[in-house]
Amino acid sequence: xxxxxxxxxxxxxxxxxxxxxxxGAKLAEQMGTTAEALLLGTVNDDLAxxxxxxxxxxxxxxxxTLNHVDAQLYAKVIAEAVTATGADxxxxxxNQTGKAVSARTAARLKAGIVAGACALPDTGxxxxxxxxxxxxxxxxxxxxxxxxxxxxLNPNSYKTVAGExxxxxxxLNVAVDPSKxxxxxxxxxxxxxxxxxxxxxxxGGRGLKGPENWxxxxxxxxxxxxxxxxxxxxxxxxxRPHHEHVGQxxxxxxxxxxxxxxxxxxxxxxxxxxxSKVIVVxxxxxxxxxFKAADYGIVGDLFExxxxxTEEIKKLHAGG
Amino acid sequence: MKILVCVSKTPDTTAKIAFIxxxxxxxxxxxxxxxxxxxxxxALVRAIELKEKDPSIIIHLITVGLxxxxxxxxKALALGxxxxxxxxxxxxDSYYIAAQIAGVVKKNNYDLILTGKETIDYNGSSIxxxxxxxxxxxxxxxxxxxxxxxxxxxxxxxxxxxxEIAEVSLPVVVSCQKGVAEQRIPNMRGIxxxxxxxxxxxxxxxxxxxxSIVNYELPPAKAGVKLVSPDNxxxxxxxLHEEARVI
Numbered sequence: 001x002x003x004x005x006x007x008x009x010x011x012x013x014x015x016x017x018x019x020x021x022x023x024g025a026k027l028a029e030q031m032g033t034t035a036e037a038l039l040l041g042t043v044n045d046d047l048a049x050x051x052x053x054x055x056x057x058x059x060x061x062x063x064x065t066l067n068h069v070d071a072q073l074y075a076k077v078i079a080e081a082v083t084a085t086g087a088d089x090x091x092x093x094x095n096q097t098g099k100a101v102s103a104r105t106a107a108r109l110k111a112g113i114v115a116g117a118c119a120l121p122d123t124g125x126x127x128x129x130x131x132x133x134x135x136x137x138x139x140x141x142x143x144x145x146x147x148x149x150x151x152x153l154n155p156n157s158y159k160t161v162a163g164e165x166x167x168x169x170x171x172l173n174v175a176v177d178p179s180k181x182x183x184x185x186x187x188x189x190x191x192x193x194x195x196x197x198x199x200x201x202x203x204g205g206r207g208l209k210g211p212e213n214w215x216x217x218x219x220x221x222x223x224x225x226x227x228x229x230x231x232x233x234x235x236x237x238x239x240r241p242h243h244e245h246v247g248q249x250x251x252x253x254x255x256x257x258x259x260x261x262x263x264x265x266x267x268x269x270x271x272x273x274x275x276s277k278v279i280v281v282x283x284x285x286x287x288x289x290x291f292k293a294a295d296y297g298i299v300g301d302l303f304e305x306x307x308x309x310t311e312e313i314k315k316l317h318a319g320g
Numbered sequence: 321m322k323i324l325v326c327v328s329k330t331p332d333t334t335a336k337i338a339f340i341x342x343x344x345x346x347x348x349x350x351x352x353x354x355x356x357x358x359x360x361x362x363a364l365v366r367a368i369e370l371k372e373k374d375p376s377i378i379i380h381l382i383t384v385g386l387x388x389x390x391x392x393x394x395k396a397l398a399l400g401x402x403x404x405x406x407x408x409x410x411x412x413d414s415y416y417i418a419a420q421i422a423g424v425v426k427k428n429n430y431d432l433i434l435t436g437k438e439t440i441d442y443n444g445s446s447i448x449x450x451x452x453x454x455x456x457x458x459x460x461x462x463x464x465x466x467x468x469x470x471x472x473x474x475x476x477x478x479x480x481x482x483x484e485i486a487e488v489s490l491p492v493v494v495s496c497q498k499g500v501a502e503q504r505i506p507n508m509r510g511i512x513x514x515x516x517x518x519x520x521x522x523x524x525x526x527x528x529x530x531x532s533i534v535n536y537e538l539p540p541a542k543a544g545v546k547l548v549s550p551d552n553x554x555x556x557x558x559x560l561h562e563e564a565r566v567i
Contacts, residue, residue: 014480069479071452071458071459071460071461072453072456072457075449075453094445095480096478096479096480097479097480099461102446103418103444103446103448103449104452105453107454108453112531113414113415113444113530113531115414115444115446131443133441133442133443133536134337135443137539138339138536138538139539140442140534140536141534141536142534143533144530145529145530145531146531180488181460181487182486182487182488183485183486184474184485184486184487185484185485186482186483186485187482187483187485188481188482189481189482194480194481196480197480199566200566200567224567242464242499245498248357248440249358249497249498252443256566257560257564257566257567267334277564278560278564280556291547292542292545295543295545295546295564296545296548296556296559296560297547298550298553298556299547304550305550308553309557312554312557313567316557316567
């Protein structure tokens, strides 16, 4: 059985969880087995409707302590659920929660893990999972050789597909220890699309010349419902908050569309964005290395091009 | 107080990525090796900053690798570690590596174990979580700030769309990223001192690896950029809408 871990925040299931539900159900079908899901804590969403992603059951450990992610508690509860349900494959999203929990759970189960998977496993002969390595510059095919297998799937690497169906929701009784971690504050960046969950990201570099010029970028991002990001020099100069820095040493993202404005495209920057499906580069320097990694490009002054681009997208959205 | 910082040898961020032996082995020709930036810039430098405030702190470094890791360990010692341990083994399986580190942790009883959030070669983000499980300690991942007050750590960590501030009593395992500290360059005094600091080589414990790399692949080359005139922005929107279907 394939057990899929469902992640949630503020009472709602995360987008990345629908990707792993689809992925896990497809994997179960490929292996000739069933897919079930596991949710720790409580949500406002309707769990039975998760059946439309191809799963039969949702096991829920509805203990409020679990509404905050504590890797120590999570690993213990998930491992017990794996044993209780007889799962032999466990699937996580490789998002912030997955990074905290998947490897720890694997260690507890003495299960081999592929963290950062990007495709369905090859189960024809053994169990071989493809993952991104060298910060997106290559792939490795990794064989998991233990009886229980853990996969942590890169966000935005498997397309969500919903069909018909209803899942049975089953309460799972597992003892939960008190957490040794005390959460004293939670600060949300409100009103913005979270960077790692965004379908479209608009990103700015030194070519914008200063924080006062960010308006053109924000207008475009707003029109596209996009998250905003920046290059390392911009983050280091505090033109934009640190959490917007994408690149090798910042956040790594894989949106459907990445629009780079005034970013030259150093190799360290590309390492954070090269898993994007489509890359658009707007830069006045035709020699900017980013054009080599781009799908579409405009060589031109971004302060002229970007407002026009925003206008054209407005027209498109208006049904023009 | 004893801090253990886990460091890994990785290719330089600008290294050309290529493979040999039927795509089963990373091509090391001409590759410059560095300390994994997350391990160095954030985990190690934060440990050094803590020691600067409280000189009674002892910093141990650990790596799992062969003798070719020694130059990066010496560099880490030059930055400010007190002693280093190298587990003499070559393995890419995260369970194997974590179990070697956990074995050393159980012997030496560290109060704080710091790692980078991931290595820039395998990108697994797995070692810290696994070590924490193996030694049954709390784990705080993706830290962006780390403060220590006596035996309580206050840690800001990244969550989806924001951050969480957590308080936890030592011992704890923490994976570090940008924000925790700033990059430093070793000075000559540090480099000289590093030559005589202890680097202990220990043989690995018998652990079964649970995964193995079958082979590597490079992504297909991009078809090449389609350039659109700055006077025809509408064409870019058409291409993104009709051809790429992303807007």
